[in-house]
Amino acid sequence: MVAAKQAVAELSEGPDVVTGESAPAAKLPAGRATAGRKVLPIVEGLVLLIALVLPLVLQDYLTVFATRVVILALFALSFDLVWGYAGIMSFGQALFFGSAGYGVALLARDLNVTSIFLILPAGTLIGLTAALLLGGFLLLGRHPSSVIFVSLGTLTGSYAADRLARGWYYLGGQNGIPSIPSLTLGSTEISEGPVYYYMALGILVVVYLLCRFLVRSQFGLGLAGLRENEQRIAFFGYKAQHLKAIVFAVGGAIAGLAGSLYAFHEGFVWPNMLGVVFSTQVVLYVLFGGSGTLIGAVIGTVIVEGVSFWLSDNYRDVWPIILGVLLLLVIMFRPLGLISLVLGERERVGRFGKAPKETRNAAP
């Protein structure tokens, strides 16, 4: 987006209005020029392939770690949808993740509900409801909400939930809710290890494909307009705030699904899951990998978590500093995230549905 804005700025400075041409440096590639070079499906395929074989080559304790990363990647997808596609700076995404985590933990503790068919829909529903309530308040005013209002509003929601959980005895206070039993599928327990990993991966793939379908639909085209110029599309007659609220709610539902998977995988929930720590962590995953690409969110999560794991093992005292410097470097030199190393601007923006044949033929 930055590159495109720069391109437009250059165009408006001195285009040749007679020939209709502008400086080559300001040009975005034409549709057909990049039609043959599709990097995104290759990257997605590679990530999936690696993810599929991982438990076969990893030791058990690392498979547990990889499962955690897969669940966090699902959480990152929810933030990418909200920020990368709808331009809503949610600094409180953990509110939905943690609410669902606590909700399903209570279901398991107090009602002995552990069936996957009840727990995952319940977690999704909790995330959806929380996002609808907060999104309705923050986004559905008569006039568009400012970025500051939304980011502070979400941050406050997340922080308040964290404090509430810490002080509420019923929710276990500072210690959270420990000893959540395993998820069950019929009479089978799904405990941590390869089975949980493949289940989480399967869910991640399905949600990823659904998100991909959504952002590549004409609804996604509306979101692209929203992200680039919210005021402009309001003047077309779009109910921009409604579009935002819908994406925010979908994001909340996905975060809720991730939160319920996380709670049962870890076996306990604690206040951090609701608070600022997880909320900012997911922002970093997405910025690091590259927002507005979906796969960038997944790659960002894998790399940030992987590097943290490795650094904390090898540089016990200074690893957070090294990680911080690495993140800063990426944000300084690759503001569009690591995915921009291989993905061009045109493909990042992408296409929305299939163009009818005659117009494809009409492309220059």
Place this chain on the structure above:
Amino acid sequence: MPLLEATGISKIFGKLTALDGAGLTVGENEFHGLIGPNGSGKSTLMKCVAGAEVPTTGKVSFVNTDITAYTPTERARAGMSLKFQITSVLPTLTLYDNILLALQAQSSLLDLVFSRTRRALHDQVMTMLTQFRLADRAHDAAANLSHGQQQWLEIAMALAGKPRLLLLDEPTGGMSLEERRVTGELLQPIKQHCSLVIVEHDLDFIRDICDRLTVLDQGKVLACGTVAEIQANKSVQEIYLRRA
């Protein structure tokens, strides 16, 4: 009854009075020019009509409905459309997607999610692109167009929702003479179904295309009438035409 009637519009920014009881009346299928020296309040009046600014006092009626408190979305849905002064096409999207984005603004959520609009609106997209001489670049990114072509794309986008009133803020800004002439040609056919308000510095363009003019000076209406009446108006000549 006129299509648009804005009366007693004032707009105060801090200590600056940009508009001081200005008004604007536009009839059905009328091309109306809004002119005046720099700082006379033309763009502010346009923004107050379009909903980009809320007037401090005054009333805006459109199709016999008081729309003063309407948001831009509500105004667009009532049949009003705006082309911004600064080109605001979506640069990373193709021309096709820019037009489709504008055309599908009032489609249902399900039609958008299942991409039904793409098939349903395809012919309209191509008609608009052809009408504005951009069909051969349908799948090029909008950022690759010349400034003039971006202005045309923007006008096409503003017309996509079949508005009854189109507000054009400096449509020929930065264009070559040839592009200005073509812009005039492109706008003529829309008169059959749409009224137009144009803020423009190019008086030749305004004279060629408009039926009536409103002249603003220091936030007030100095004169209003046909092009011939305005040209004959001595106070207008005094403050504006001679300077131009």
